[in-house]
Amino acid sequence: MKRTSIYISSLVIIFLFSAFQKSSIENSAFEHIFSKLATYIFNGGPEKVYLQTDKDFYTNGETIWFKAYLLDGITHYKSSKSKVIYVELVDKKDSIITHKKIYVDDFAAGDIKINNKIKQGTYLLRSYTKYMLNKKEPVFFQKEIPIWTQNIFSNELSKNIPTQKENILIEQKTIEPNFQFFPEGGDLVYGIKSVIGIKVTDSIGSGIALQGKIVDQDNNMVVPFRSYSFGLGSTSFTPEATKKYYASTIVNNIEKRFPLPNPISKGYVLTIENKGDYINIQAKTNIPNGLNGTLLLGHLRGITFLKHIEKSNQKKSFSIKLMSKDIEDGVAQFTLFTSNGEPVCERLVFIDHPDNDTKLSINTTKKEYNTRDKVAIEMELTDAKGNFLDGDFSMSVVTSNNLKKESKTIKSWLLLNSDIGGTISNANYFFKDNTNATKYLLDALMLTHGWRRFVWKNLLNDSIIKKQPFIPEKGIMINGQTTAFKNRHQPKKTDVTISILEKGIYQEKKTTNLQGKFSFGPFIFQDSVKGVIQVSTLDKEKEKEISIYIKNNLPKITTNYPWKKPEQYPISYAQEYLKETYRKKVNDFKYDPQVTMLEEVTIEAKKKTKKEIINEKINSLTIYGSPDNRLFVDSIPGTESASIFDLLRRVSGVRILGSFPNQTIQIRGASSLSLTTDPLFLIDGNEVPGNAIQGMLANEVMFIDVLKGAATAMYGSRGSNGVIALYTSTNGALGFNTNVERYPGVTNFEIKGFSKIREFYVPNYNSPKPEHKKQDYRTTLHWEPNIKLKGKDNSVVNFYTGDNLGEYLIKVEGITTDGRVVNSTYNFNVINN
Incomplete structure (x- = not known):
């Protein structure tokens, strides 16, 4: 109950502090500080996401299994804001390889099937909520995922394995x-x-x-x-x-x-020594009477644990001894304010007191098992005093070659990395042991890390407490806008009705705002659903004057890449892991009844492709002939709901700067002769401002041409920064009929639902089956994303070993109901008797 009592008492302090000596100037300044802190907690508090994956290395064709924890960024309780998270696999070019939309109910889990034809390299697994986009520097969960490619027909392991x-x-x-x-x-x-x-x-x-x-x-x-x-x-x-x-x-x-x-020459110094059981704090100044009326405030993620108002008139220093057992684990922030409320000193200290620790006991009936033997795992969770705890957990059982020694953990992410910018490449290093050397480095990290989630000057100046453009998502929203039929940029206010045609008819009617914008939802469904939105008016002639556009709801973000540093994955891990996965691939191919191995053949054809025919015709009709780059939209799968900016990211030489909705475009290789760096934008040959394309969707465009060389000369100085020419699907200027039409007063749509949770396959060798003749070379022996621990009731997880011999690692991570992080591992061996 310590966490709850501290949280409640902190809020009481925040609201009652303003009652003390309101008449004095000093306390009115402090009252402002505490009121802003209270506003931050209740209105501006962050969310955090953490993903546990079944392992750290993968090859083409495998599946990434993950459990998502969506938490309140202050208390680390389950978040009461968002119910929707996004999980993406991204390559080094910022292209999204896989996008998942997950609904968070009691728990959230999912999987990513890695394409067999994926390129070998390091990818980024990231996860976030839309609500996180309200922050100027949002901190998304990010984890580097090395993926190696293997070809069973070449009878060799993956090439280009990183060196140690x-x-x-x-x-x-x-x-x-x-x-x-x-x-x-x-x-x-x-x-x-x-x-x-x-x-x-x-x-x-x-x-x-x-x-x-x-x-x-x-x-x-x-x-x-x-x-x-x-x-x-x-x-x-x-x-x-x-x-x-x-x-x-x-x-x-x-x-x-x-x-x-x-x-x-004149100033303040704040010195803090973390002694483990207690913290020595000393404030000093060389300003006469400079410490009188100052406030020393200590908080952890916004929850106050220290307030000290110095009353001495003469001393040039004061000291405080603070017992660290009364502070929760994490990055504590100490700030010294002058009597007029100006922050003059600040220091970060990491708290990791043994009294806050949890103990997760993982036990099996024995330490060595035979192949295809049944394993029963029992788990029990207690605090440092032996009291039972409740919580939500996930577990992976993998060969020991599947995990990195310095793998990211829920503790290193939630307590450290997520609160100081997510930029520490190996945050788990600071928790590997409890030696003085590691404690020294962790304190040095606190001294030298300039970014933190909570900045007082921003808070006090109202720059982070304001109306937030992204409200927490509770489900799937269907948003759009009504405009004049002949002018998309002229909004029209009207009544609209939505009809969803799946699983019975659902209808709802709304009036748009003055900008013609409307929003329906939140909806909760899986798979894709089809529907219709139409203008609701008794005047049928007015319906003919209105178009309806469905807005792309996918968030647009820019990745903060950690990849400028060299990859550091030990080759010894990679080799053993690749041997295991290669053997499994060969065995799966051999026993797959749907596969027939054919000799490789080469088919030659002289017929021109559709792309070649279109290119020839386009080049003969455009005034600039052949462009530097051309992108055909229908050749890119999965772009139905993408925006023009999403498409342009794929064009070589085009850079998208900033984050949605304030994005700009630059073309590398263009030589600017103007005061701006904006390229010239054309839609169907007509010049348009840059903001005209921000609301366009991929399904409105047939292809995009990018000019950055001599071809821009015909546009004069306007084209000196390059030219981006868009040709819409509905325009016949180039003589192509795409059979795409818009109808006045009505539009249909198809919305993708939430990703389904697939069940991890668990063979049961207790009952013989014909498929058991196939050898079992699973590298992920078991994956269990939904484990509930409650009081004295032990949780038992059962599974069977496979045919891979060697050491296996059980890794369990999760969060207690009172917000404490838990991670624990356990080893056992599979032998051949």
Whole structure:
């Protein structure tokens, strides 16, 4: 009950704090701080998504099984906002390979079938809600997924297996380092001893381990320093008035000096030492009477656990000893405010107290099993004091070669990475053990990480508490707009009726707003449903003047890629894993009764393809002839509901900048002669402004031409940034009849429903069947996405081993009903008796 009591007491503090001494200027400023904090918790609080996958490596033709956890970003309880999440597999070109829309009921799970013809490489598995798009820098769940390709006909394993990276650190002798310095609290202040965090990286952001010294402008040594794993380190010294300081190190036998931030003459310093069981906090200033009336505020994801108003008139420092067992695990944020409410110092501290730990016991009846033997797993969940806990969990059972040693976990993501920007490539490293070295690096990470989800200056200036364009989704919405039939850009207010024709007829009537916009839903259905939307008016002539357009509801986002750093997947893992999957592929092919192996043949044809015929005709009719790039919409599967921006992402040389709805387009290779970088846009040969294409859908376009070379010359300076020419499906300017018509006053639609949850196949070897003659080489032995633990009732999961020998790993992750993260592993072996 500790979490609940802390949460409630924090809210009480927020609302009652404004009652204290309202007449004073200091407290009115603090009242503003607490009211903004309360608004953030109730109106602006974030959501978080975490995905557990059955394993970390995959090959073509396999299935990615996943469980999705959608949580309140403050309490880590189940989210009460959204009911819809999106899961996507994305390649390095930001192209969506697979898109899943998942409805979150009691739990959410799904799968992604990897195409047999997928290109080998590293892909990004990401997940998010639309509500997350309200943030200026949204933090989506992202996980790198290496996918190798195998061809059973070539009788060989996948080629181009990554080579092993022995160490993430780079030798300082060969790499020019980049230094970043982070004074604890914010500033170096003359005359006050300060800790300074140091981060040393190479040009692509990989950490560099090196040693050096801090020197003054006369090259006098002040203090030595070292950076360690991830290039992290720290040191401390007292800056002297008028002096400047540098970090000095040796690179290629030459001394290099890097300037530290200039100390300020008057200011504040906040020093915090995390001792494990308690936290020492010390605030200092060299400003006379500068600490009088200051507020030291501590919160974790918005929940307040410390408020201290300093009443001393003379002291230039004050100290607080805070017991960390009273704070929940995660990134705690300490801020020092002046008496007028200005934040002047800030420090992040990671709390990971043993009293907050959970213990998930995983037990099997034995440690060694025969092939095709029955395994029964029992689980029991308690807190640090042995009290039973309730929770929601998922479990994968895989060969030990299927998981990376530093695999992302629910703890590293929810408690660390998701709250400081999701940019730590190996956040689980900081939880691998409880040594002093790991604690030192974690604290150095807190010192040097500039991004955090919660920024006081933004909060106090109302820049993050405002009307949010993306409301939490509760189901499938069918949105659209009514316009003049002959002018799509002229909205018309009218009444519209929706009729859904699946599983009985559903009808609903609404009046659009002044912009002609309408919205129906939320609906909850699987598969695709068909329906009709029509104008509802007694005047049939008016219906002929109106068009109805269905809006594409898919969110448009830009991926924050972690791929600028080299991939680091040990070859030893890849080789063993690929041997297992290759054997399974060959065996599945051999026993598949639907497959007949044929000799490879080559068919030659002289007949021109449809694309060649169309290209010839188009090139003869367009004024510029052949373009630099041409994209035929009907040649791209799955673009029925895509926007023009989604299509243009696929065109070589075209960059989409920004996030929806504020997106711009640039064409690489174009030489700008104007003040802007916008290309010239044409629709059916007519010049249009750039924003005219933002609302267009793929089904309105037949093909897109991109010009960026000499062909743009005929458009003069207007085409200096390149030309994007769109030809609509309904236009006959080029002599093509696509048989696509729009009808006044009515439109039909087909909406894709939520993805179905497939059941993981579990063979039962207790009852012999003919198919059991086939050898069982499963690499994912079992996947169980819906495990409920409640009190003393043990959860039991049963499955059978296969024919693969060796070590297997049981990995269980989940969240308790009071928001505590849980992850645990257990090993057993399969032997051949």
